[in-house]
Amino acid sequence: MIRINCPICGLRSETEFTYGEDASVTRPAMDESAAQPWLDYVFNRDNPRGWHREYWHHAQGCRQWLVLERNTLTHEIGTCRLAREDAA
Amino acid sequence: MTHYSAFSVFRHALRGNKTWGRAWRDPEPKASYDVVIVGGGGHGLATAYYLAKEHGITNVAVIEKGWLGGGNTGRNTTIVRSNYMMPGNTMFYERSMKLWENLSQDLNYNVMISQRGQYNLCHSPGQMDAARRRGNVMRANGIDAELFDRAEVRRRLPYLDYTENARFPIHGAIYQSRAGTARHDAVAWGFARGADRRGVDILQQREVTGYLWEGGRIVGVQTNRGDIRAGKVGLCVAGHSGHLARMAGLRLPIETHSLQAFVTEPYKPLVDTVISFGAAHFYISQSDKGGLVLGGDLDMYNSYAQRGGLPIVEHTLASAKALMPSVSRLKLLRHWAGVMDMSMDGSPFIAKTPVDGLYLNGGWCYGGFKATPASGWCFAHTIARDAPHADNAEFTLNRFERGYQIDEKGMGPKPNAH
Numbered sequence: 216m217i218r219i220n221c222p223i224c225g226l227r228s229e230t231e232f233t234y235g236e237d238a239s240v241t242r243p244a245m246d247e248s249a250a251q252p253w254l255d256y257v258f259n260r261d262n263p264r265g266w267h268r269e270y271w272h273h274a275q276g277c278r279q280w281l282v283l284e285r286n287t288l289t290h291e292i293g294t295c296r297l298a299r300e301d302a303a
Numbered sequence: 304m305t306h307y308s309a310f311s312v313f314r315h316a317l318r319g320n321k322t323w324g325r326a327w328r329d330p331e332p333k334a335s336y337d338v339v340i341v342g343g344g345g346h347g348l349a350t351a352y353y354l355a356k357e358h359g360i361t362n363v364a365v366i367e368k369g370w371l372g373g374g375n376t377g378r379n380t381t382i383v384r385s386n387y388m389m390p391g392n393t394m395f396y397e398r399s400m401k402l403w404e405n406l407s408q409d410l411n412y413n414v415m416i417s418q419r420g421q422y423n424l425c426h427s428p429g430q431m432d433a434a435r436r437r438g439n440v441m442r443a444n445g446i447d448a449e450l451f452d453r454a455e456v457r458r459r460l461p462y463l464d465y466t467e468n469a470r471f472p473i474h475g476a477i478y479q480s481r482a483g484t485a486r487h488d489a490v491a492w493g494f495a496r497g498a499d500r501r502g503v504d505i506l507q508q509r510e511v512t513g514y515l516w517e518g519g520r521i522v523g524v525q526t527n528r529g530d531i532r533a534g535k536v537g538l539c540v541a542g543h544s545g546h547l548a549r550m551a552g553l554r555l556p557i558e559t560h561s562l563q564a565f566v567t568e569p570y571k572p573l574v575d576t577v578i579s580f581g582a583a584h585f586y587i588s589q590s591d592k593g594g595l596v597l598g599g600d601l602d603m604y605n606s607y608a609q610r611g612g613l614p615i616v617e618h619t620l621a622s623a624k625a626l627m628p629s630v631s632r633l634k635l636l637r638h639w640a641g642v643m644d645m646s647m648d649g650s651p652f653i654a655k656t657p658v659d660g661l662y663l664n665g666g667w668c669y670g671g672f673k674a675t676p677a678s679g680w681c682f683a684h685t686i687a688r689d690a691p692h693a694d695n696a697e698f699t700l701n702r703f704e705r706g707y708q709i710d711e712k713g714m715g716p717k718p719n720a721h
Contacts, residue, residue: 234604260557
C-alpha cells in the first residue's frame with residue numbers, strides 16, 4: 216500500500232488519491248506550429264525505470280492536485296508538493 | 304533430439320524415465336549472428352522459431368536476462384481469443400487464433416490449448432448494442448461470434464448472480480466458441496525447443512546493457528557477459544520496451560504499468576469456460592488443476608515493480624464476488640503482477656524503428672499472451688523481409704503522427720485506460 220504525504224492533509228492511503236499522469240511533459244507554446252513537439256507532448260514518454268514525477272489528485276481529501284516524486288521500481292515516495300506551487 | 308509421441312513416452316517409461324535428453328541446448332554464444340532477439344519470452348522465442356521455420360534464417364540468438372518465460376509469459380491469465388473489431392487488429396488476432404489451433408502439432412509440444420469458449424458479459428442495453436456491432440464485424444471477417452440474451456446466458460452459466468439485487472444485472476453476452484486457454488509455460492518451452500532444434504542459440508542469464516554502433520547503425524548488443532554482433536537486433540521485451548528503446552535514443556508512445564493476477568485454492572470443476580465481466584475490468588477461468596484464475600485492472604500508476612498494491616486486490620475480489628457470489632469463501636493461493644507496455648492507443652507495435660538495424664515488438668498492453676504465435680510470425684516476417692506482413696502493417700510507431708491510432712476501447716492517449 217502506497218502512502219502519500221499530502222502537504223495539506225498529512226500521510227494518507229493511496230486509496231484517497233487518483234493517479235493523474237506524467238508531470239514531466241510540458242505543453243508546447245500555443246503558437247508552436249511544428250508537429251514534433253506536439254507529438255512528443257501528446258504521445259511520447261520517457262517512461263523511466265526509477266524516479267518519476269507525476270500528478271496525483273487527492274480526490275477523497277483536500278481535492279488538490281499534487282506533484283509527486285515516486286520510484287517506479289520500488290514504489291518509494293519522494294517529495295510531494297501542491298501542483299500550483301510546483302508550476303509557479 | 305527426441306520426437307515426443309505416445310511411443311516415446313512408453314519407451315522412456317520402460318527405461319525408468321532416466322534417459323530423457325534436454326529440451327534445448329545451453330550453448331556458448333558465437334561472436335556474431337544474423338539476427339539477435341532480445342527477450343526470451345513467448346514472443347522472442349516465437350520470433351526465432353518462425354525466422355528459422357518460415358524464412359530459413361537459423362543463425363539466430365535469443366538473449367534473455369533471466370530464465371525463459373519468467374516475465375509476462377509466466378504472469379498472464381492464459382486466455383486466448385480473437386474478438387477484435389478495429390481494422391489492423393482483427394485479422395492479426397485471427398491469424399494468432401489459427402496458429403494456436405495447430406500449435407501443439409506444429410511444435411510437437413503440448414501447449415494444452417483448450418478451446419473452451421469465452422463470454423464477454425453485457426450489463427446494459429448499450430453494451431448489448433456494442434457487442435452486436437463487434438460480433439457483426441467479427442463474423443464479416445469470418446471469425447465466429449454469437450450473441451446471447453439473458454436467458455441463454457443463465458442457461459449456460461447458472462452460477463452467476465441473476466438475483467433482483469445483483470449489483471450489475473446481466474443483459475446478455477457475446478461469445479466466441481474458439482477462444483479459450485493455453486498453458487503459458489509450455490508455449491515458451493515449446494517455441495524454445497522448436498527454435499533450438501532448428502539451430503537457434505538460446506542464451507539465458509545474459510542481460511543487454513547497450514548496443515554496438517557503427518556509422519549510426521546498430522550492429523549488435525552489449526551484455527553483462529560480453530558483446531555479441533548482429534546483422535539485425537529485434538526487441539521482444541514488452542514491459543521494458545521503453546527502457547531498451549531509450550538506450551537506442553528513442554522515446555516511445557508507451558508507459559509501463561503493473562497488472563495483477565490471482566489463483567484460488569483448487570476447487571471442483573465449476574467454470575468450464577472463460578468469463579469476462581462487463582461492468583468492471585475482471586475475468587475468470589478455471590485451470591486444469593482446479594484453481595480459479597482471476598485477473599483485474601491495472602494499478603493505474605507507472606510501475607516496473609512486478610508486484611501490485613492491495614487496493615486492486617480488493618477491487619478484483621469485489622468484482623469476483625459481484626459476479627459469482629459462490630466464490631466468496633475461496634482462499635487465494637497465489638497472487639502476482641507483471642509489468643505491461645501500455646501503449647497510447649492500446650494496440651501493439653511490430654515494426655522497424657527509425658534506428659537502422661533495430662526492430663521493435665512491444666506495446667502489448669493486456670493482450671500479449673493470446674498474440675504470441677502471430678506476434679512471432681509477423682515479427683519474423685518484418686525482420687526477414689524488412690517490410691511488414693499485411694497482418695501487422697498497421698502496428699507502426701508512426702501511426703500517431705499520421706493520426707491512425709488503433710484505439711479498440713476509444714479511450715484516447717491515456718495508457719492506463721486501455
